Structures are given as C-alpha cells and as structure tokens.
Amino acid sequence: MVDTTFARVDMASEAIDEIKSLAPDVEVRRITVPGIKNTIWGAKKLAREGCTALLVLGWVGPSLTDKLSYLAMSIGLIELQIHLDVLILDVTVHEDEAADERELKSIAVDRSRKHARNLVALLRGDLSRLAGMGLRQGRPDVGPII
C-alpha cells in the first residue's frame, strides 16, 4: 500500500479495511510519500521487502502539469512491473473528475475499495468471468453493450 500526503482522502485506510474483510490473513504494509511521482520509490521499497502485490493510491490535480506527472507515474509503475515480479494496481483520483468535494470523496472511497477487491480477486485466480462487463471504479458500473 503506497499513498500520498497530497491526497485529500485517506484512501489507503479504505483499501486496507476492504482487504482485511476479504482476506484477513494477508499481511499489509503501508508507506506514505509526498506525491504521485514518489510512489515508484515507495512501491520499489515495498517490493524489495517482499510484498508481491501493491495498491498505489494517488491524487492528481487538474492542470496540464498534473496530467503529465500522472503520465510519468503511470509509465514508472509499469516499468517497475517489467523489472520486478510484482503486481501493481494504481488507483488515482483526478480533481477534474467531479463537480464538488463531496463527489470527489465518494469517488475516492469507492475506487479504493473496488480496486482492493480487484487485487484480492487477481491473486486468487483471475477476473475472466467479468471480462468485458464494463466495470467501473469510482462510479457505478456501466455494464456491457448489449
């Protein structure tokens, strides 16, 4: 679990709560870094300590600079998965996704919990029975196109 002080919602606590209820025996470690670009360092550290699956919880501002930082983070987390044997699900909330703070918080909570479930599901088997089902994290699922 890697999260940031930049985020405005304690997403890691939501995700940890979800994981503990689904898989009580799993050992969870957590590291907090300042912002999204630092999550790669945090993720690498946890992977070196033995973690085999990571949730990286990020919060992204609305400017072009923020979007480019998001891109750099995304490329970095992918690169890390190519170099190390670790599964990383990144959970990012973007400030331009919602009209007000309340909606933003609800997206953050929903997305953190659903990706925590995805992580457990991936480790237990895979998600093939849900392929193409239009699942969404942060919002209600949109479902498949019939």
Next chain:
Amino acid sequence: MVDTTFARVDMASEAIDEIKSLAPDVEVRRITVPGIKNTIWGAKKLAREGCTALLVLGWVGPSLTDKLSYLAMSIGLIELQIHLDVLILDVTVHEDEAADERELKSIAVDRSRKHARNLVALLRGDLSRLAGMGLRQGRPDVGPII
C-alpha cells in the same frame, strides 16, 4: 490473450473464436485484468508461462486522462517486447471513436477478429503481400492510394 473488466464488449471471446477457426491446434490462454494499465502485468505473466504471441484487448475512455493511460500502456507493451521475446498485438477501442454504443460494439468485434487474423498471419509468415494496402481494423479497409 489479455483483456479487461473495464471493456464493454467481450473482445477476447471474439478473438479466441477467430483464432480457433483459423488455427485449431493453437493453445490459447487468457487472463483478465481490471484496466489497460494492468495489461502489461498480465502480458508478462503469460509470456513467462510460455506464450509466444499475445493479443492485448483494451478499452479506453474519452478523457485526456484516459488518453495518457493509453500512452503509458502502449509504451509498456513495447518495452515488454524489447525485454522479452514475445509478439504483442494490442487491440484498443476508444470510446470517442463512435457516435453510439452500437457502432462501438461493431468496431470492437471487427477489430478483435481482424487482429486475431493478423496474429495468425504474422506467426505463419508475414504480411508483406498486404503492405501499404490501407488495411483497417474496426472499420472497412480504406485501400491504397492509387
């Protein structure tokens, strides 16, 4: 075969059906991940299990954030092909490509099946007789400029 729960069409089933009809003896493995940025992890896993050619079927939302995620995925899949000896054809459907859901589904089905054929063709020889022919996946071919 790597696909996602984010997609709104079961593209992998279309592609598998196409491959089975063209090359019945080929063994097909499939892994489903939440979204496009996770396909690199899935592709690496299948490559390690012995798969030598992969279709990665992704679905991309219409926002700038989605486009940047697409870019990160594209760079990651290319990077993986540089590091491992595996052929990856990525098949992505972008929600801003079509005016309505029906057209989007038709693009997804057509693109998945045509790239399945491309994969088989590449493994059997190459596609040189079709070079410069303006082939399109998801839409009708536009043909060469005469």
Next chain:
Amino acid sequence: MVDTTFARVDMASEAIDEIKSLAPDVEVRRITVPGIKNTIWGAKKLAREGCTALLVLGWVGPSLTDKLSYLAMSIGLIELQIHLDVLILDVTVHEDEAADERELKSIAVDRSRKHARNLVALLRGDLSRLAGMGLRQGRPDVGPII
C-alpha cells in the same frame, strides 16, 4: 525494412528500389506488420537476424490517439537502438500533413526514397557536409537560413 499494412502507399518498395540503385550489393530483408506500434517487434526481429541498419516505414492517422501511438513507437525505436547495436531511421507519413491523397502519396514516396539515401550515406560515412542545410524528406529542402 519494416513496413505496415495500415499504410496506404507501398513505401518499402520505393525505399528498396532506391537502395538497390545506390548500393546494389546490399542484402535487404523486409517484414510487414499491421501498424506502427508493431514495428518495434519487427525491427527487433530483423536486428536479431543480423540486419545492422533498418528503415521503419510508418503511416499515422490524424487523431490524438494516432499521435500518441506515434509517440509510443518513436520512444520504442529509440529504446531499441539503445539496447541493440542497430541504426534505425523511421520514416513516418502523417495523414494531417497533406490536403489530399495525391499530395500524401507524393510525400510518402519522396520521404521513403530520401531516407533510403540517408541510410546509405550514414553507413558509408556521415552527413556532416550537409549539416544545418535544412534538408527535408517528403517536401523540397528549405535550405539554410542565410
């Protein structure tokens, strides 16, 4: 020589013709892939087979998605040159470069032939006498600023 079925002009044949007239003894190999993002796989394959210099001939659509695919391809081909000892000149035609198909074809032919000449020139020595001369491929040279 790596080209695509997506292209609307048989650029590789133009380039091969040019190379054969300049350097008749050179052995040319060619592989055709579906689209630009697959050229990295093709280029790596040819480099492994012993090719020391490659022309990669791509065709890029006009949308933002196409531009990002172009970026991913460009980064990938550069990455490949860092990892392997191979020279790659990429020759890309962008559909938004021209007002009509005829102009597009003329750009494609001119660019393919001129970059073929560049490849031969680079292998024979270097291009220093033409440094800063405002050479263009696909269009007439613009020349140096006097």
Next chain:
Amino acid sequence: MVDTTFARVDMASEAIDEIKSLAPDVEVRRITVPGIKNTIWGAKKLAREGCTALLVLGWVGPSLTDKLSYLAMSIGLIELQIHLDVLILDVTVHEDEAADERELKSIAVDRSRKHARNLVALLRGDLSRLAGMGLRQGRPDVGPII
C-alpha cells in the same frame, strides 16, 4: 541537491538551510546544471558518489515545449530511481503557476523548504500519519475533505 542555472530563485540554498536546521549532521552535496533535462545526469553523479537521497530543484517555463521537457525529466528521474537505490524528490516550479514574480518566488521558497522537510521525514520513518491530509508545497495545505 541538484539545481539549475535556469531557475530564477536559489532554491537549493533554501532547501539546504532547512535540512541543516532539521538534521545538522547530514552531509549535503550540491551540483548545478544548466536546465531540468540535465538534472538526471547530476542526480546520477551524486548517487554514484554515495548520496542516498536527493532533492532535484527545477524551474519550468510556460510553453508546451517546456511542459514536454518537464515530462522527460520526470520520466528520467523515475527511471533513475528504478535503476539505482536512491530516493529522489523533485521540486519543480512552473512559471505559469503564478501571476507575478513575487508570487513565483514565494512558491519556490515554500516548496523547496517543505520538500526538504519531506525528505528528512521520509528518511527518518515515513509520512503515514499525514496520509490523505491534502498537504501542498508552494501553497498553503488544502487539508482533507471532511
């Protein structure tokens, strides 16, 4: 400490002052390069000399070209952290963040000092008690969403 001659504020001196007051025993080394894209070379040099944690202080112009240079720098610093065992916090000031020079300087000073504190905090333990607290560097904290 890696900084640039392009910057318009001596951010490194601010950061060094902050570190010295928090952790007087820490040895600080500093290298100055022309611009942000050169910070990767500087960071690698300091890491090779034994530095285990780095602040990279950059200044970014307002044009699209500057934004893309920022992206290249960000990807490079992340890549470096994947390859070497070093923590890098990058502190960048963007000229389009502020309406006038005075505000820009105040952002630069605040951001440099706060990230210096972040660096010390990360090395001493971690920042988990501040996770999701909406901390900002360069501006006042926005706080968590209640």
Next chain:
Amino acid sequence: MVDTTFARVDMASEAIDEIKSLAPDVEVRRITVPGIKNTIWGAKKLAREGCTALLVLGWVGPSLTDKLSYLAMSIGLIELQIHLDVLILDVTVHEDEAADERELKSIAVDRSRKHARNLVALLRGDLSRLAGMGLRQGRPDVGPII
C-alpha cells in the same frame, strides 16, 4: 557533437568554435544525422568511441508531431545518460520560438555557443555559483527574481 541535416543553421560549427576558444586541447568529434530522433544513435556511437561529454544540436518544427518527436528525443537522450557514463547537453531550437528567420538564426547561434560554454564549465567544476540566476540560452538572461 551530434547535429542534423534538418537544422537550418550549422549549429555544430558555432559550438565547436566556442569550445576550441575555451579549451583548445579538447578533441572534438562530430557526427551528423538526418533529424532529432536519430541523434540518440549518433550520441551512442560517439560515447562508444570514447567521448565523455556530448552536445546534441537539434532543430524542431512547429507541429504537434514535431513536439512529440522532441519529447521522444529528450527521453532517449536521458535514457542514454542513465545507461552510459556520458554527459549530454541537448541544444534544441524550435521553429515556433521566433517570429522570423533572422531571429531564429540568432537564437540558434546564441544557444549553441552558450551551451558549449556550459559543457566546458560542467567538465571543469560545476555551475553552482550561477545557480538560480535565471540564465537563458538563445535569449538574454532574465536574471534572478529579487
């Protein structure tokens, strides 16, 4: 020294002249490639031949495609510095920087010469006394914010 035939000013000759006047004993090697994306190959070649510091002189057109090519080049040159022990200063002139050809040429000459001086200064010690001084290459220095 890596430059291009695409450039409209012989930037390398300016830079070489500057280096020779500052450090007459330095051995300078030069390679010219067609365009900016090929500079990585040229830079790698010179690094393998023993060059420890490189100026890469590029010229970038005004379109989005050109900007993305610039980004790919920037990422590539950074990647090369991570993999090899070489200092690379890239000097790029962007056609949208100036209103007319005359101004563009003056930017190109000034930037090439100033970065040549930067290269010599970096190799001799470092630039820390000029940190945060708002130095610019291609234009007059803007100076520090007082």
